[in-house]
Amino acid sequence: MGRATVFFALLVGAALSACCGNGSDGAPGTIDGEITVFAASSLSEAFKEVGAAFEKANPGTEVTFSFAASSALAVQINEGAPADVFASADTAQMKNVVDQGNAEGSAVFTTNTPVVVVPKDGKAVATFADIAKPGIKLVLAGKDVPIGRYAREVLAKASGTGGVSPDFSDRVLANLKSEEANVRAVLAKIQLGEADAGVVYRTDIVAAAGDVRVIEIPAPYNVLAEYSIAVVPGSPNNATAAAFTAFVRSADGQAILEKYGFAAP
Amino acid sequence: MSIEFDAAIRLGGFTYDARFEARNEIVVLFGHSGAGKSVTLQAIAGLVRPERGRITVDGRPMFDSAAGIHVAPQARNVGYVVQELALFPHMTVAENVAFGIPKAIDRSSRTAELLDLLRIGDLANRKPSTLSGGQRQRVALARALARDANVLLLDEPFSALDDALRVTLRRELLRLRAELGLTIVFVTHDLREAHLLADRLAVFDDGRILQFAAREEVFRRPVSRRVAELTGTSNIFAATVIENRDGTAVLDVAGARFAASAPIAAMPGSGIDVAIRGERVNLRRPGEVANAFRAMLTEEFAFGSSHTLHFKPVDTGPEVEVEIASRPYEVLGVAAGQEWLIELPASDLHVMRRE
Amino acid sequence: MRTDRTALVTLLVLSAAFAAFFVLPFAGLAKRAIEDGKTWELARSGTAQAALWLSVWTSTVTLGPDDRFGTPVAYLLSRARFPGKAIVDAAIDLPIVLPPTVAGVALLTAFGRRGLVGEPIEAWTGQTFAFTTMAVIMAQVLVAAPFYVRAARSGFDSVDRRAEAVAYTLGASKTRTFFRIVLPQVRPAIMAGTVLCWARAMGELGATLIFAGNLEGTTQTMPLAIISAFEGSSLGLAGAIALSVMLLGVALGVLVVFRLVSNQETWQA
Numbered sequence: 042m043g044r045a046t047v048f049f050a051l052l053v054g055a056a057l058s059a060c061c062g063n064g065s066d067g068a069p070g071t072i073d074g075e076i077t078v079f080a081a082s083s084l085s086e087a088f089k090e091v092g093a094a095f096e097k098a099n100p101g102t103e104v105t106f107s108f109a110a111s112s113a114l115a116v117q118i119n120e121g122a123p124a125d126v127f128a129s130a131d132t133a134q135m136k137n138v139v140d141q142g143n144a145e146g147s148a149v150f151t152t153n154t155p156v157v158v159v160p161k162d163g164k165a166v167a168t169f170a171d172i173a174k175p176g177i178k179l180v181l182a183g184k185d186v187p188i189g190r191y192a193r194e195v196l197a198k199a200s201g202t203g204g205v206s207p208d209f210s211d212r213v214l215a216n217l218k219s220e221e222a223n224v225r226a227v228l229a230k231i232q233l234g235e236a237d238a239g240v241v242y243r244t245d246i247v248a249a250a251g252d253v254r255v256i257e258i259p260a261p262y263n264v265l266a267e268y269s270i271a272v273v274p275g276s277p278n279n280a281t282a283a284a285f286t287a288f289v290r291s292a293d294g295q296a297i298l299e300k301y302g303f304a305a306p
Numbered sequence: 307m308s309i310e311f312d313a314a315i316r317l318g319g320f321t322y323d324a325r326f327e328a329r330n331e332i333v334v335l336f337g338h339s340g341a342g343k344s345v346t347l348q349a350i351a352g353l354v355r356p357e358r359g360r361i362t363v364d365g366r367p368m369f370d371s372a373a374g375i376h377v378a379p380q381a382r383n384v385g386y387v388v389q390e391l392a393l394f395p396h397m398t399v400a401e402n403v404a405f406g407i408p409k410a411i412d413r414s415s416r417t418a419e420l421l422d423l424l425r426i427g428d429l430a431n432r433k434p435s436t437l438s439g440g441q442r443q444r445v446a447l448a449r450a451l452a453r454d455a456n457v458l459l460l461d462e463p464f465s466a467l468d469d470a471l472r473v474t475l476r477r478e479l480l481r482l483r484a485e486l487g488l489t490i491v492f493v494t495h496d497l498r499e500a501h502l503l504a505d506r507l508a509v510f511d512d513g514r515i516l517q518f519a520a521r522e523e524v525f526r527r528p529v530s531r532r533v534a535e536l537t538g539t540s541n542i543f544a545a546t547v548i549e550n551r552d553g554t555a556v557l558d559v560a561g562a563r564f565a566a567s568a569p570i571a572a573m574p575g576s577g578i579d580v581a582i583r584g585e586r587v588n589l590r591r592p593g594e595v596a597n598a599f600r601a602m603l604t605e606e607f608a609f610g611s612s613h614t615l616h617f618k619p620v621d622t623g624p625e626v627e628v629e630i631a632s633r634p635y636e637v638l639g640v641a642a643g644q645e646w647l648i649e650l651p652a653s654d655l656h657v658m659r660r661e
Numbered sequence: 662m663r664t665d666r667t668a669l670v671t672l673l674v675l676s677a678a679f680a681a682f683f684v685l686p687f688a689g690l691a692k693r694a695i696e697d698g699k700t701w702e703l704a705r706s707g708t709a710q711a712a713l714w715l716s717v718w719t720s721t722v723t724l725g726p727d728d729r730f731g732t733p734v735a736y737l738l739s740r741a742r743f744p745g746k747a748i749v750d751a752a753i754d755l756p757i758v759l760p761p762t763v764a765g766v767a768l769l770t771a772f773g774r775r776g777l778v779g780e781p782i783e784a785w786t787g788q789t790f791a792f793t794t795m796a797v798i799m800a801q802v803l804v805a806a807p808f809y810v811r812a813a814r815s816g817f818d819s820v821d822r823r824a825e826a827v828a829y830t831l832g833a834s835k836t837r838t839f840f841r842i843v844l845p846q847v848r849p850a851i852m853a854g855t856v857l858c859w860a861r862a863m864g865e866l867g868a869t870l871i872f873a874g875n876l877e878g879t880t881q882t883m884p885l886a887i888i889s890a891f892e893g894s895s896l897g898l899a900g901a902i903a904l905s906v907m908l909l910g911v912a913l914g915v916l917v918v919f920r921l922v923s924n925q926e927t928w929q930a
Contacts, residue, residue: 185895186892218792219875221875222892233773234773236792348826352829352830353830
């Protein structure tokens, strides 16, 4: 065997060991080892703290997160991405994954409420009704991203009720300048002042405090965002995954979520 | 048809200062690469602007630092063939040649005329990349003549060609000059080429012209040891003047006495340099010969048409290199270990001021 | 003899492994697209058609400024000597090595509503760039320009300077020399640069997403439509695959046609 052949063999060996490494999982039934949690963008800060608390409470565990739009995560899990836990910002994307048999035992674990955000010094939008004014630059998340769907639900609920004109939703959507991939991208556009208004979760404001102002959506039109969590079956570290979901729903987990503005289900 | 050239140029750390002229003749600029030959052509063509000086073509000033004249290269009307030719690769031969023909002239007939002149009419529609070295050379010459230039500047045009082709093309160049009455400034570092083509020769060294004179003058009467070296004089000796009278000097060279033609006023007792080209040295059988000394043949090199022989003196006299044509070499029956009389003819023994 | 064979086998095995790594993802894409019965239908959907059309025309428009301004820059970089040239040289390559998201953020800081020039422009004209097709083109011009400038510059570098000098002595003005002598020789390089530039503009995602936003018909180019579909828009994963195959087909078509055309030119030359 020539030197180059040896080199090639080594190369292949290295590639195989790199792609299939799986060394750190705990034995079945014990709570330790590594788990990967796919969680909605809006959970970023809160879940990082929850993860740290969980690791502290369960020595030997290690939680890594992948934050993105719930819709994107749902696609990835259905494509076989190696998730152990899925935390969705709505029940629809969770259903998507459950229906395909890729999540089980889903339960609502916290709630959030959409709010309108405007740049701190933005003058174009002062009230909720202002987002329908012509010329306003509005950004929303895409219609299949939970917060994007919630925003459209709010607009539909508002249209034609309590003195709001029936074409309110149409007029607002005529101001739509961009459909962002996730809630954090919407928030960034507002922080930068590129857009005049956007709809994000109340909890997101914590991350952008100082850059943006909140305009409450009147309670009669608002919706409640229900976050659900589930274990991905076939996870090699099922016990730890289940323990994590339980921890999220425990008093300790809920206390952390509340700190970030989430509300109990 | 004339060029008068006098210019000083600064290029980086290199200073250049030279003057010469050319009148209905071929002036060869000869020297090592980097001696300032190419920049001379660029200054004549207008591609380089000297710091100081005056350059005229046919009496018309092209550059004059005192008068603030610097004519653009486009308006100088000199034919310029650069090293490696730089033919326009995307154009056919005919298009290359036609490029410089003024609008007022019928381009196609003038192109055909030039192609015929250079005997490349059959190549009109070929691209340069498909041509041989000699063919490209002819295209470059035709292109340089497109504006009816009377002055042709040639920068080492034949350096990339093999020997046989060079011979042909040099002959071709001489024909062109005769037919068109061209004034040509020709740059080369090839001694044989310089000798063949030059009417007058300018020897460049380090940005200066060491000697500018008729070809034979430069070859036979170099003004200095450096010029003698550059022009391939193999025998250059240090000598002492014993007496100097009526243009003839008696010299002491390595203990032997020689008479020599002495164009300079050298005082008896002073040190001078003396040169004689290898082909000017005579080989004589032992006997009574003036201006000769006894020497042994120590080395010989055959070059086909000629032989180069090295001699060491038997008692006094210098070491000498002799060039001898093959035929006399055979007739004389030269062989190693033989003793000969080496004659340095007084008329060919050239005295130079020591630097 | 034996060593020769070993070397040859090694060469073939390594090449095959490398080729497989490149071919497999596209094979997977094609397989999915064929198996998924909706591909053709999705490719003809309004979203897909709008995105393809937007991508094609904005990428083509991108060539205008990149060629017009990129050519003089390439010429200067090839010919001029000035202090700090090495820095300018490196700076022009920056968009190649930086993630496009950096380009997007940089564009925001310059042309955003609070940007260096974006703010005064909005104050004077009321015009903003974000969320407009103009912003898409600006993002593409920025990220694609280096590909053009690089190619054109190497083209200028390869032109024999002495040919230009000869042209001057033949009475040609600088302008005539540039257009008749320099440019024709640089043309293949310029063509290659143009195609690279176009292809890069077609693939542009990060800077556009950040600077221009994502709205069907206005700023949603093919790559944005693909990422949106992948992240769960109504087109779904099947849509992402269908759009990817469309983009792949168009890009491949353009590159192949260019190769054929330029090969023919070389052959004629």
